[in-house]
Amino acid sequence: MSWSKLKQQLESFLSPSLQGKVEYRATGYRYLPDKAGICYIAVNKKNILNMNDATTLIKWYQSEQDIKNDASIDIPISHEQIEAVRNDSHGKIPEDRLVVIARGRKISELAKELMAAQSSLSKSNFIAVANQFLSTSIEESIESKDILLNILALVDRRVGKKRIINMSEKIKLKHPVVQYFYNLRLSTF
Incomplete structure (x- = not known):
């Protein structure tokens, strides 16, 4: 067309x-x-x-660390994601660290998706x-x-x-x- x-x-x-x-x-x-x-x-x-074009008005990310360090990105973590981390560690990680690890995993996944979308x-x-x-x-x-x-x-x-x-x-x-x-x-x- x-x-x-x-x-x-x-x-x-x-x-x-x-x-x-x-x-x-x-x-x-x-x-x-x-x-x-x-x-x-x-x-x-x-x-x-x-x-x-990387000079657009919208913020483009150059690396995964930029995305991880951007405080404006709000990443909600579900109970299932926390349970997945608990199961992977066999219950050896303290409860407060489970949320941090689950958030880190989710941010890494999202960062890879954003970078792939931007490059195409x-x-x-x-x-x-x-x-x-x-x-x-x-x-x-x-x-x-x-x-x-x-x-x-x-x-x-x-x-x-x-x-x-x-x-x-x-x-x-x-x-x-x-x-x-x-x-x-x-x-x-």
């Missing part, structure tokens, strides 16, 4: 409150085969998410994900680990106010750019 048709379809799914605010843009380099095109999502004419952003990836978004259900897009699918679902008109409000806990575990678009959509109600 051509970029103009894809863009038209994506913008037709935008929430009415975000139409004219959120734009999908792309540049291509026809005569430079070694130079990849760039896609970006703009909000109010400001580039928010540049694919394959490009124009070709955006087009593939946008086509996937158009052919899958909105529930799958929301639950996906792919940040682009999450963003496209959050700005979609098929996602209502009640669903957006009920997602607040899950969004805390998502990439900062997904949190940005969640807050943008939340502010339109």
Whole structure:
């Protein structure tokens, strides 16, 4: 599908409150085969998410330690995760340390997911994900680990106010750019 048709379809799914605010843009380099095109999502004419660019307004993480040391990331730990640590250690670890270890494990998992998501952003990836978004259900897009699918679902008109409000806990575990678009959509109600 051509970029103009894809863009038209994506913008037709935008929430009415975000139409004219959120734009999908792309540049291509026809005569430079070694130079990849760039896609970006703009909000109010400001580039928010540049694919394959670390200078975006959203905080990009360069290492797992950056993510582990970021105090703004809230990681809820479930009772099952604490029990898994207890079972792995055969009950030899004090209770207060179990929570610290479980949190560390979860942060490591999330850090690896964030780094993988950040490194795969490009124009070709955006087009593939946008086509996937158009052919899958909105529930799958929301639950996906792919940040682009999450963003496209959050700005979609098929996602209502009640669903957006009920997602607040899950969004805390998502990439900062997904949190940005969640807050943008939340502010339109």
